[in-house]
Amino acid sequence: MTERIIAAFVPLVDCAVLVAAREQGFAAAAGLDLVLVKEPSWASLRDHLCLGHVDCAHALAPLPVALTLGVGQVQVDCVAPFVLGRGGNAVTVSRRLFAEMQAKAPAASFTNPAESGRALAGVVRERAQPLTLAMVFPFSNHNFDLRYWLAAAGVHPDREVRLVAIPPPLMVESLRAGHVDGFCVGEPWNSLAVAHGLGHIVATQSQLFPRAVEKVLALRAAFAERSERIAKLLQALDAAAAWADEPANHATLASYLSRPAYLGLSQEIIAAALGGRVRLGAGTAVHDPDFLFFHRHAANAPREADGLWAYAQMSRWGQLAPSSAAERAAAKVFAPNLYRQSVQHGAAPAAPLPAFDRIEFSSDVRAYLAQFEAHTPFANARSF
């Protein structure tokens, strides 16, 4: 008997594992009818997940943590038993801002995020009007990556620039219209901005936080108790992830993703992102095999530390009041047990890699955060 599972997704290249599970038949082989529902915004995806209109979602890694902690809009216990993708985000700036950065730092290498950050800091210091930079959602790695990169260059993300949230499909238009000076978003939206001659990529997530968790499968904790269905789903996703990671399958995968039901965008741009061939703008390009990946390096195995990392960023930027109870709850969101029980021969979690500034994450969140100069206290963020 076929069981139906409904999953919500936002049109991004890293919804690939879900799409492959459905289109390449891995879900059907596991006895599942996997139905994929496209969402216009992360808020909408969250609502449908919280209210049980969908069984699970392609979620920003910090989202199930924020939901579990009740930070932001609503409190719903969630688990993330499977990592759907690592990497894939990038920071793109408008061509005008890129020219200003070049003028400020003529010798800078813009494939080195520390140098491009310093160039941006030079521009920020001399501007009368603050720059407007976009990310996708308050509880997203895009927000945290951008903030971390800015802060490492000495730019305070809450005081020296203006951060706004824009859903991924509207990013490129916002840059074209001049509403934003730059953004941090997932693929293919950076490459699309470059292809349209609107922007230049100055940092990738794979440079900032190598092999970082980007999207997870998020479920309400109540749904996760139906462990047989979850096991089938995770097995199907594991097979799909292995298939999606294989370069020989990228053309087929890109053709699925380019369909209007998913991204509705050029297959070439999607295939380039899958292969890590990233055009940065102005004729420059990098080839980074780990730019975005789905299965290798134990990609699918969640770690408790990933939930703690999100908690640490929320805490650093005043999105929550730090507490040991919240910390414990955050550590439970990424559920390695559920993955281990469901996926036989599943990979053991890999050791995390240090960030581009050589700082390693530590589960001692307080000590980890003490290393950084820039913070936004919770009270300040909420002082009306």
Place this chain on the structure above:
Amino acid sequence: MTQRSLRILIIDENAVRAAILEEGLRLANDGEDGGTPEIHHIRDTANLLARISAIDPDVILIDLENPSRDTLEQMFQVSRLARRPVAMFVDKSDSATVQAAIDAGVSAYVVDGLRKERVRSVLDVSISRFHAFDRLQCELQQAKSALEDRKIVEQAKAILMQQRGCSEDDAYVLLRRTAMNQNRKIAELARSLVAAAALLRPGADHD
């Protein structure tokens, strides 16, 4: 404390839906304790935060599918708005209303401290007005497709009359009988007939 009238902000690009909603909210809330509600409508999302701050609404109503919701929520997260609006489902005690709202495609952000009954009455009206708008859309769509069906049946009849040299009535009877025999709709059969005729026309491959 004198209670000021309820301030409702509608964010909707669709002027017709906004007007339907606004009318409903005025009618339903007129004469309630706070008096006639003050209703504002923002169509585009340019300079959103400044405009919201100026209006200082108690309730913000926005289409669930509106992609600007992410922008809105981020603003609430970091803003220094005097009163921070939160999504309606924060209060889990009224999940039936919330479900109905989501089903209707309404999402609402409500400031803290607003009485539950008031939120409820605003939501109930929004739900029924969103449904009314959908019905209107649906009827419009039906009228449109009825018109298209009629056109295609006319074309099919003309083809039959020309090919078989029969009268218009006979052509219609033939269409209807064939449709019944094949358990199809007349318009559907007519559509295939017109398509087939186009294929058989000389030079059709250049279409």
